[in-house]
Amino acid sequence: MAKDLFIDLLYVEKVTDDKRTENQFKELLKGFKKQYLNTTPKYEIDFKKAYSNRRKYYLKLIETEYIKNFNQINDALEINTTPGHLSFLYDKEYNRIKNYLNQISNYVSDNDLDETLYLKPIQNDKSDEAYIISFLKANAMMLFMELQERFSELSDTEIYTIEELHEVFFNEEPPEELIVKSYSGAEIKTVRKQVKQSSIFNAIQGDFREENNDVLSYNELINKTKQREFAKLEELLNEKGIIDDKYNYTKKRGKKILLAAFMVKLTEAKYFNERIFFEDKPSKKIQRKHIYKFFAYRYGPSSNAGKEYRNFLGTEKRAYQKLVDNTYWLDQIK
DSSP states (O other), X not given: OXXXXXXXXXXXXXXXXXXXXXXXXXXXXXXXXXXXXXXXXXXXXXXXXXXXXXXHHHHHHHHHHHHHHHHHHHHHHSSOOOHHHHHHHHHXXXXXXXXXXXXXXXXXXXXXXXXXXXXXXXXXXXXXXXXXXXXXXXXHHHHHHHHHHHHGGGOOOOOOOHHHHHXXXXXXXXXXXXXXXXXXXXXXXXXXXOOOSSOOOOOOSSOOSOOOTTSOOHHXXXXXXXXXXXXXXXXXXXXXXXXXXXXXXXXXXXXXXXXXXXXXXXXXTTOBOSEEXXXXXXXXXXXXXXXXXXXXXXXXXXXXXXXXXXXHHTTTHHHHHHHHHTOHHHHTOO
């Protein structure tokens, strides 16, 4: 897809020109990288479920582009600068999204597109087009509403309600059941990466404490092919306030449960060797206790998350999965 999906779907890589098969769309659906909103939204979309792989693909494509736009707007306007500069930035975003609405409206009009087709129990090229363009329209409207709700005080441009967007830009009566509605989900914690200004933390690819016969060494436990990635993840633990710049556990409330989930995620992602091999005796299988003892020693006093680790692998699997699903940096560990 080219530079701007909200425009490209209308004029560059049109939905009606896409002749890929259902099997091809099924394969394409496997390649999407999960995107996350960087803060709690004000609005959400209540849209008809997609059943075909074609519709599912375009829904995911548009949804992903929306999240990128949402995050970009927040990043652009939540900066420390002059009021005049902020007003300029707001007007720039306002006009960009307003253009999306105008272009989508023109497309619907020029192509005599009956948008209600997507609601009917039929599946053909025209109903697919109606489904995709209607979803694109809803996302553009939602993006406009998010911009206004968050930053309209930065400028004196016109403010619209959702109903007015239907009337002003699309010359239509608002539907009885609005597609763009107030957000009803759980709060989303900000996931934008905070840049540390003066950290002295340097990830160490190896052991740094005195040898301990009761604890596996770094090379015995950590898969050699994963050691570089593991170092980056330890930098992330430092960034998230779980370990300090000297590799000591910070003892902050709620951090031990994250450390335990971190260990489970690494276990699932095969960061640990399965066995230890010796020259003069049989190999030894690495057990769960070896894993949590390694981390308890590596991160120092009070860092032992063995109980939480065992629970997450046993009776509290659901709690673990829920924590991962709602914690961006854990969910991204592969």
